[in-house]
Amino acid sequence: MLKLTVLVSGGGTNLQAIIDSIADGRITDTEIVQVISNNPKAYALERAAKAGIPALCISPKSYENRELFHEALLAQIRKADTDLIVLAGFMVVVPPSIIQAYKNRIINIHPSLIPSFCGKGYYGLHVHEAALAKGVKVSGATVHFVDEGTDTGPIILQKAVAVEQGDTPETLQRRIMEQAEWKIMPQAIQLIAHGKVHVRDGRTFIDPD
Ligand code: GRF
Numbered sequence: 001m002l003k004l005t006v007l008v009s010g011g012g013t014n015l016q017a018i019i020d021s022i023a024d025g026r027i028t029d030t031e032i033v034q035v036i037s038n039n040p041k042a043y044a045l046e047r048a049a050k051a052g053i054p055a056l057c058i059s060p061k062s063y064e065n066r067e068l069f070h071e072a073l074l075a076q077i078r079k080a081d082t083d084l085i086v087l088a089g090f091m092v093v094v095p096p097s098i099i100q101a102y103k104n105r106i107i108n109i110h111p112s113l114i115p116s117f118c119g120k121g122y123y124g125l126h127v128h129e130a131a132l133a134k135g136v137k138v139s140g141a142t143v144h145f146v147d148e149g150t151d152t153g154p155i156i157l158q159k160a161v162a163v164e165q166g167d168t169p170e171t172l173q174r175r176i177m178e179q180a181e182w183k184i185m186p187q188a189i190q191l192i193a194h195g196k197v198h199v200r201d202g203r204t205f206i207d208p209d
Helices: 013-023 043-050 066-079 096-101 125-134 169-193
Strands: 002-008 030-037 055-057 084-087 106-110 138-145 155-162 197-200 203-206
Touching: 002 013, 002 043, 002 169, 013 030, 013 043, 013 169, 030 043, 030 066, 030 169, 043 055, 066 096, 084 169, 106 169, 125 169, 138 169, 155 169, 155 203, 169 197
Parallel strands: 002 030, 002 084, 030 055, 084 106
Antiparallel strands: 106 138, 138 155, 197 203
16 A cells, blocks of 8 residues: 655645545555645645545744754654655655655656756746747646756656647646646556556656556
8 A cells, every 4th residue: 555645735636636536446555644735725735634634734934944844844754654755736845855765755746848847936837937938839747756856856757738829827737737737646656556667767667557
């Protein structure tokens, strides 16, 4: 049984996709042991509670400094016997202490086809604004392992989504969520739960079915 800690900051639609995929069997042998938000108002916390999943807030504002916040976060992740940390719209930079403790056991979803429109400053609607400003005809989403860089870890899955005439950052964001993010995040978890993802030389290799 793969035990997930899901870290969130906002609406939690990717969290919901994981919850639904576990409920309907698209993800098997996997359990969300807890959902942690840095933001007490995150709707994701309600989604977790509705699904009967332990949900808690660890806010940096409750700690004297960043280091103590990071220690509290890592302690809570460890307490629940986490196998895999899932960043599902988590707006906090994960510190090296957690990345090292969970090497190749942290995954993130990014709303573009990495290495386009990623790295520092590319989050939320900024990603889609940049894609539209460049005039790309295709964008998409990427699930990747998290390393010390920003959006630089080994890529697990990607899915392309068409950019349409007249798209706004908001319409493109929504289409990428519906057509890519909510699909490849559960798929990546299912692959990891069944030991099918291997990392070698900064790349992933996925066992065939
Ligand atoms: C998604 O667009 C995801 O790609 C990005 O943050 C957003 C989270 O949305 N990392 P939600 O909270 O899952 O609805």
